[in-house]
Amino acid sequence: MxxxxxxxxxxxxxxxxxxxxxxxxxxxxxxxxxxxxxxxxxxxxxxxxxxxxxxxxxxxxxxxxxxxxxxxxxxxxxxxxxxxxxxxxxxxxxxxxxxxxxxxxxxxxxxxxxxxxxxxxxxxxxxxxxxxxxxxxxxxxxxxxxxxxxxxxxxxxxxxxxxxxxxxxxxxxxxxxxxxxxxxxxxxxxxxxxxxxxxxxxxxxxxxxxxxxxxxxxxxxxxxxxxxxxxxxxxVCNCSKERLGKALITLGKEELTDIIDQDGQAELQCHFCNKKYYFSKQELKKLLEDAKQ
Missing domain, CATH: 3.55.30.10 (Hsp33 domain)
Structure with a gap:
C-alpha cells in the first residue's frame, strides 16, 4: 500500500x-x-x-x-x-x-x-x-x-x-x-x-x-x-550537482581558492540521500569565476 x-x-x-x-x-x-x-x-x-x-x-x-x-x-x-x-x-x-x-x-x-x-x-x-x-x-x-x-x-x-x-x-x-x-x-x-x-x-x-x-x-x-x-x-531528495555547486559558491572566493590550491578537488555528500558529488579542479575554477561575478 x-x-x-x-x-x-x-x-x-x-x-x-x-x-x-x-x-x-x-x-x-x-x-x-x-x-x-x-x-x-x-x-x-x-x-x-x-x-x-x-x-x-x-x-x-x-x-x-x-x-x-x-x-x-x-x-x-x-x-x-x-x-x-x-x-x-x-x-x-x-x-x-x-x-x-x-x-x-x-x-x-x-x-x-x-x-x-x-x-x-x-x-x-x-x-x-x-x-x-x-x-x-x-x-x-x-x-x-x-x-x-x-x-x-x-x-x-x-x-x-x-x-x-x-x-x-x-x-x-x-x-x-x-x-x-x-x-x-x-x-x-x-x-x-x-x-x-x-x-x-x-x-x-x-x-x-x-x-x-x-x-x-x-x-x-x-x-x-x-x-x-x-x-x-x-x-524524495531533489539534490543535484548543480545545487551542490551553488552551495560551494556560497563558501566565498577565499575558501574556494584554498580548496583549489590545497586539495585540487572536492567531494560533497548530500545529507538527505547520502549521494556523493565530485568536483574536479577545472569545475572548481569555474565555480570560483561564478563567485567573483
Whole structure:
C-alpha cells in the first residue's frame, strides 16, 4: 500500500484534521541513513509530522522544515517537505541505541534530550516564517502539540508512531493531527478529550491494521466526518550537482581558492540521500569565476 496523508473535517464543527500512513517513506529513510530502531522511530516521527504539516501549506510549492536540536546523543533531527507530499530528512547521529524507557518503549525523548523545536515555513515571501519553542519531552508528538499551542495559538492533539520489527525493518508508521479551530463549542472539546484519553497507542493501532481513516473514524465517532483530500507521500531528495555547486559558491572566493590550491578537488555528500558529488579542479575554477561575478 502506498503512503498517504488524508485531510478531513467534521460537518458544522471547526476542526482541522490530518492523518497519515508512512511505512514506505520511513523504511526508505532507514535504509538510506542506516538507522537503528531508536533512530528509525525518531526520524520516522518527524517525517510523518512533516508530511501532515505539508498539507497545511497554501501552495504545493511552499516548503516546511522541522528541526529538533537537543542535548541528547541524537544531537539534531531535521525533516523538510512540501505540499506535494514529498519529504526528506536526516539525523545527526544515526547510530544511537539506548535501553527501552520505563514504559518499555524506544527512548526517543532521552535520545533527543532537552532542546528546541524550530518550524520554518518558506511561503515564497522575502523572509520565511520561523517559530521556535522549547521541547516538552523530546517525544516529538507532545513537542509539536506544544508548538501549535504556543506559536500558533491552536490547541492540537498530535500522535505519531513507528513500529520497528525484529529485523529492524519498519512494520508500520503513521500519525494524526487534530486541531481545534476558533469558536469550537466547549462540549465538542470535552468529547474529544475523553476519546483521546482512552485511545490506544499509535503503534498498537497501526499494528492492528488500522488505516488513517479507521483511526479518525474511531476518534471522531461522535461526529460526522468528511474526508476531503488524499495525497500520496514519498521520500524524495531533489539534490543535484548543480545545487551542490551553488552551495560551494556560497563558501566565498577565499575558501574556494584554498580548496583549489590545497586539495585540487572536492567531494560533497548530500545529507538527505547520502549521494556523493565530485568536483574536479577545472569545475572548481569555474565555480570560483561564478563567485567573483
Amino acid at each position: 502506498k503512503d498517504y496523508v488524508i485531510r478531513a473535517s467534521t460537518k458544522n464543527i471547526p476542526l482541522r484534521i490530518f492523518a497519515a500512513t508512512t511505512q514506505n517513506t520511513v523504511e526508505k529513510a532507514r535504509k538510506i541513513h542506516h538507522l537503528t530502531p531508536l533512530t528509525s522511530a525518531a526520524l520516522g516521527r518527524v517525517l510523518t509530522a512533516t508530511a501532515m504539516m505539508g498539507q497545511m501549506l497554501k501552495n504545493v510549492e511552499d516548503k516546511l522544515t522541522l528541526q529538533l536540536k537537543g542535548e541528547g546523543p541524537i544531537l539534531n533531527l531535521l525533516a523538510t517537505g512540501n505540499g506535494k507530499g514529498e519529504v526528506k530528512g536526516y539525523i545527526g547521529n544515526p547510530n544511537v541505541d539506548l535501553p527501552l524507557n520505563e514504559n518499555g518503549k524506544l527512548a526517543v525523548g532521552k535520545a533527543i534530550g532537552e532542546g528546541t523545536l524550530t518550524v520554518i515555513m518558506d511561503l515564497g515571501l522575502k523572509e520565511p516564517y520561523i517559530g521556535r519553542v522549547s521541547l516538552v519531552n523530546g517525544e516529538i508528538a507532545e513537542d509539536l502539540a506544544h508548538y501549535f499551542a504556543v506559536s500558533e495559538q491552536v490547541p492540537s492533539a498530535v500522535a505519531l508512531g513507528v513500529l520497528v520489527g525484529k529485523d529492524q525493518a519498519i512494520q508500520s508508521s503513521g500519525g494524526f493531527i487534530i486541531q481545534v479551530m476558533p469558536n469550537c463549542p466547549e462540549n465538542v472539546i470535552e468529547v474529544l478529550e475523553k476519546r483521546l484519553s482512552n485511545l490506544l497507542p499509535m503503534t498498537q493501532l497501526l499494528a492492528e491494521g488500522n488505516s488513517p481513516e479507521d483511526i479518525l473514524l474511531n476518534i471522531l465517532s461522535d461526529f460526522e466526518v468528511e474526508f476531503l483530500e488524499k495525497k500520496e507521500v514519498a521520500y
